[in-house]
Amino acid sequence: MQRNGFGYEEVATDALIIGAGAAGLRAAIELAESGVRPLVLGKRRHGDAHTIWAAGGINASLGTRDPEDRWEIHAADTIREGHFVNDPRAVELLARNAPDRIRELAGWGCGFSRTEDGELDQRYFGAQSYRRTCFAGDETGEAILSTLVAKARELGVPYRENVYVTKILTDQERAVGAAGYDMESGRYLVFRAPAVVMAAGGLTALYARSSSRPDENTGDAVALAYEAGAALRDMEFVQFHPTGMVKPEELSGELVTEAVRGEGGRLLNARGERFMERYSPEHLELDARDVVARANYAEIQTGRGTEDGAVLLDISHRSPEYIRERLPRMYRQFKKVGVDITREPMEVAPTAHYAMGGVEVDFGTGATTLPGLFAIGEATAGLHGANRLGGNSLAETVVFGELTGRYLAEYLRDAPRPALPRRAVEDHLEALDSLADSGGGHDPQELIEELRSIMWDHAGIVRTGEGIRAGLDRLAGLERRAGSAAAEGAGSRSFELANNLRFMLVAAEAVLRSALARRESRGAHFREDAPEESAGWQKNIICEKGNHGEMLLRTEPVGEIPAEIQAALAEEHSLEYHHLE
Template structure:
């Protein structure tokens, strides 16, 4: 390989990730007098936010005036099985109404009620219809509004840059290093503050709802290597309704069929035509029970032989009027129509798919601080808001609520870019040499094969149902995969997708280890974490697992979450449509 040119960029604040969380943090910084630089692996208008379909939660009360921020918080804690960070929950739920109105002012194309108010639909496990939406393309409309505002105020973006390491001495971050994915040049960013808004980690599973080059655990792994603690890595949400590849083609396997289909009247049936969720839920509309409940119900039907011949179940909205479906679910209607399926006449085939990482970096939800000086996090890279399982519609709410607060806080710290890179144990030159070595290694192991092997490992041993023997076997297999990362053969050069995945693979292995170790440590079932050998929720496990990198490898400890405020406690004690489980 010819030595790539090295570019040095100085900025007061570097935001890694150009989705909704990164964009909202950038807007807040700029409005507070701090110009950030936003870098992204993709074009900044095409972040993973655009794949969020169904909606964004806020207790506006436009459809049911009895809703409130306190009830929203109670629903979130209940769905998170009370291992959420109550402060983070209160931040998101109390800030959400103002952020929704702000997005509306910025041109987000919300669907409306007959009275012209922002419309709201039911999403699973929520006491009231509080999910605001723009048809079934809410994330796309939301990011359009945020990027439009960012461009209006002149926020600089730099697309197609992959960050491979943070410049850190373990206690403070001084910037980040990576490479330009178009011209192959190395880039050193010297920054007074680094904000990781780099998404989640569900692409470690072979069947997932993300695009292939997204949600590979970049943010969590970068922060972990820089000295931050991770938390709740064992909690991975499997969305109940992902498309079935055997029916629609491999490219569509695992891709999300929005929860809005069920919120707007869709029902689930097995191969015998039975509306089977009544066997797993006591709700009047059992398809709208918590995502972990619905996902396990579907998985059980498939495992017991009542699935379709393609390995799924049926999701049917054909009882609804065609015009209603086209109005409420335009993207879903068009997608399936392009595949030769008329969802107004016939059911879709779906099965659970890895969708969201509740775990990530432990942080302060009002400031974004991580315990490592000058390093901040926001969005799905974080942990704490969602606990053991996430309410649909809360992830988009988190991006703009916490994003605003973090951006304002970082600006208040008045960060200054360092004049030069300090002497670090693993600085930019060491990182660039590591990348050169990776590219020049004459290995025989193919990257795509190892990524596929990792995905299958996680499906086999850390999926919807887990047990001790399987998790231990998964860790043993992971050791073999880690060794293979040193023997990868890369033919395409530094700008190839192959090299990108070779870098991503290291992040993915770190995240996979956290999921496996945490799932083995947590000897109970709680939310999205279900153990066949420990099927009940345990009072002794109302705590969080935290992960830190040490000289001896990944170290785990536990910490108890706080308590919610009195208003939220009262909401938990009141009788709503849901049967709340009181704090244990």
Template sequence: MTQIPPADHGVPAADDAGGIDGRLPQGGAEADDRDHEVTSDIVTTSVLVIGAGAAGARVAIELAESGLEPLVVGKRDYGDAHTTWAAGGINAALGSLDPEDDWPIHAADTLNEGHHLNDPEAVELTTKHMPDRIRELDEWGLSFARTDDGAINQRYFGAQSYRRTCFVGDRTGEAMLETLIDRAKALEIPYRENVMITRLLSDGTRVDGAVGFDMETGEGLLFRTNHVVLAAGGFSAAYQRHSSRDDENNGDAQALALEAGARLLDTEFVQFHPTGMVGERYGEEWDGRLVTEAVRGEGGRLYNADGERFMERYSPDQMELDARDVVARAIAAEIREGRGTEHGGVYLDISHRDSKYIRERLPTMVDRFEKLGVDITAEPMEVGPTAHYTMGGVDIDFRTGETGVDGLYAVGEAVAGVHGANRLGGNSLAETVAIGKLVGEHVSEQVTAADHEPTITDGQRALAEREFAALAELAAADGDATPETLLEELGDLLWTHAGILRNEDGLREGLDHLEDLRARTADLQIDGDRTSRSFEYAVDLSMSLTVAEVLLRTALERTESRGAHYRTDFPETDPDWRQNLIVSADERGLSIRRRGVAEPSEPVREALEEGYALDYHHLE
């Protein structure tokens, strides 16, 4: 086990009321908070769900169908969550086009893509339950594409043995979230928009609620509950170039969980999607924006600036539909070796397919690029790798969502385990509904009559008041460093030192720079009050700094290359490193330890031994 002493890390020590105090940047030393006191409101609920994307919605639906009335809170408007950007599809072994497909083969593909660091039980729970979850979504009104005979259509996705990705054109996530929100509204599930949670009320062993603020009014909020479900996404937006929506996926869930006493798992594994838009060509606001894998799934081809279809060199059998980490590194290599475009990308071309087919299957991509003056039915797009998804996250029991902290559960991209070292495309949406239902079932069984009217102890109130005081001090900060500037520098730091290619010197340099950034948070300047973007960015910064350090330290600890984690100083996969890295925090600092990976069940082992694989040339 690696122990990092308190002086070297960014997770503060436990305070006398429990939890970890002082994570929020404190602003300038001369800040006067007399005019910035936080008025607060107490909200009581039997279950608080933090995060309003697909995972949070599916948990809440299950709770409501069990007779409970959970409260869902989100940072944005209802139905406006990052799920809407998951475009290409959702996996389930339905066998609509390939009847030989089955859940053990889906599980084997998931394990292979995850380089066998996945939690086999999590994988099997997801792949077993997904056919039922697809049929459920279909019954709830999700308008899946259909085959000529009326079955739910399925397309190829990278590294999958069969066509198992169900889809709604190239807006699957948006359509799925709309369906889940409609279901939630029909069940009259309460929801509070524009709420940011900044701390969980925890003594390190159990959670008794949460503290945050209303982003529209600045009012402080104390949520009193005995059951909290974290469904607030991942942390890929901490990177300078990413596919996440602005100001989301900042590491909220992971930082809150670690601070509350939960463990993080495999945070070194960040997936770089091969095809993000190139900002120098399309404008800074489009830099890194995802070009869905569905483009390659429908036959899109990658070319370098010399007109070479370069995946023939890197993956002659699976070509553009090899694993995302393989394709992303191939693109990065082409650019690094001088065969990229003048704008720093490569070309993705689907113009060889019929124009009508492209417009039918990829309407969002067609529309987006047409608005930028590019007709993708006739000319290529310029793309390059972008930080897309975090396989690491909170360590949970996948049958229950339990985190090891009593009363605290987690689900969705907030957690780790299903995807291992690299995520199979189409499995992110699958995990949200498959595991979300199971977590909702378990939490509903834990709620007792007493949980409907939870009380507030003196310790909880004191911890909440300290958090409100920290928020007031932050709002009054009048230093010289803006949160926006520090977030940009953090993004550059991670892209440079913990990007697609990593090594010891770079990771250590990144940690040194991170300490410098953290020190500069003492001189923050907040432009506006607690309703301002500046204040929001400052809170985002506090979350991202915590998770960035965990990421850098686990990437330094794992001295091998596996999946999305590629060390140029340790380029081979080491069988002895088939272990997960577990991170915890206490008054002594961050601890990193290893944990062995369990073996899959017999049906999945048989599927692995059978060696199923995509025959790419079906697309030719």
């Protein structure tokens, strides 16, 4: 189709799902089984979504190993770990529905590890009261995604790979589709749909050290939603996983799964001291991720780390056979770089791992504050509060993928079939053309690296008000230079990076402004100049786009915790580390 000199392909679909990981695929499966034909867009080849990097496990109160576990305790652990700023309804929905979703995955052929009796096995994860994390060795995400891809193919779910979405299209009142381009050909693409679902992941690639692949989790989902008019929430809460690789340089930040600690791995400093005895004598290595990450950071900062700026994670007291069976991916990952984890420790350091913040949604439906736009998975905010419980992210994808898909199947029966805003489409394609042929003087990759340095320095594991303000000043200067980023044509590598940078700037500003506003320490957000948790800040920060393009912040009260979860919190269940000894 030709419009005003721009050639582009126009595609109509009942539901457009942006993101081909577990959340997007589970929603697509639910729609397809309900007779709706969605279209799934992936930024990479089919089956190569970031879900495969979720290694350690998926939570559900099945009670396989610990029969006394139940959904209310799972919910209580989630809220306690989230420091009581979670969306309580989201937590209840997750904990109630996770067992059915895991049994469903198993029924579809997912290769979960089993007990001697053939039941789904479960292991400990940090800050959990019982063994409720199901797993497939330490390749759980890959096993789940492969299962979902196979199911979607069985149902004939349409899929397009190597598509970069650059804008959510609206008619001033609601989302009506999206625009983007084919990353191989550079051809512009325009999609029309009565429902648009954001399932494009998080934003941890904003940081210099991250467990994300370099060009994924660049804030696409939150920036696209925000620019279209949807609200963001909890953007200050970024989880730093305690254990990421530090060398070689090209693997710096790559995740060393929590399953290593769940199977009994011990953290040591360069002196050989098991230092978690000082920071968390009761829970040791299996305390909450924010606690362990700050302990690792403190040991390194005070000079008790290794020459490479790391601490040591040692699982070698387990038998080689046990390690190779329970941690096959970690065994292979370190073997490739000359480290045999059955004999020697791993060097690890904190790495940006997960965004608790994202698009504000109603978790029963996936609806954002912009009609017609929905969101699921790490793109959303509210479930995890100030810190995510390990093992909940994979559970989130399939629980809320199913719930949102189920709601959309009903919603789409009466939803209006929108018309595309042709002028807005043409204006956006013109902007893309200008970016593609900009010939600017700044290398977008260099600007991205500078942004990552800003975020690591000013919005990292330990923050201060002065440091955050300095970060905002540096970001403003970077944004001015980003206006003349160089690109070498639509479909080029530099064009992709320039678009990544555009999204990263929006997400970074939201993180910094929210972190400056929250004048306390809570969960993953630690302010050295306000180190205590404040009852007055038991609320959520919302980011919205103002009428003049400015970023506006406001707060909302936290919802009331249901009585069943309140009762479980009062029971004060807690992990006893000695079970691993």
